[in-house]
Amino acid sequence: MSKEYTNDLLLDFGPDGNTLIPVVTQDANTKEVLILAFANREAFEETRKSGYATYWSRSRQELWKKGMTSGDMLEINEIRINCEQNSLVYLVTPKGKGACHAKMEDGNPYRTCYYRKIKDDGTLEVII
């Protein structure tokens, strides 16, 4: 049966478990997209075991339990998977002040990394 229709989880992290799968993280309540990051097998398994969104940091090349230092953790409500089983959506409840590492003028983090839109003239505008 193809990946689209089987009930078996066939997420492929590659032979070494380090093929990166893109993960869309969405607020379970507001449905706002908060962050897009990546998971290897270890990050995915840690997410399922701990109940908190965990990624693989490409810049630091290490397991990244979101908010572990800042307190801005993302509690998992549900994990969804796409037709081709090559991407994930984490539906989460944010436990801290915001999911983004960028800070607003008041010093608090933006609640989502997507705080700007691209305007028709090609410049950016902060919208939250």
Add this chain to the structure above:
Amino acid sequence: MSKEYTNDLLLDFGPDGNTLIPVVTQDANTKEVLILAFANREAFEETRKSGYATYWSRSRQELWKKGMTSGDMLEINEIRINCEQNSLVYLVTPKGKGACHAKMEDGNPYRTCYYRKIKDDGTLEVII
């Protein structure tokens, strides 16, 4: 000024324009995540010019105007960009029956590619 705080669009498609940027496509009305795909410079520019979600198909290695053959096009309401300017969110109005190429039992496409959740026992369950 860093990419997080400038109003300048600094999306980096690489010297040849073919560095792929992940794009989360979200229903502007329901906020449901519909599909995750990728854009190169050409796909991004075509999206902005045409007003319809356009990606770069990694499997077919060609520009992919979503729904061009099926009619399931995704009209752009707004494009958002993340803090680091390395991913996008397309907020869209679906013009067809569904955004996914996988079909439901009635022959219509699923409205989103994320029609299954991962259950605690590690199997998948169709939820829409």
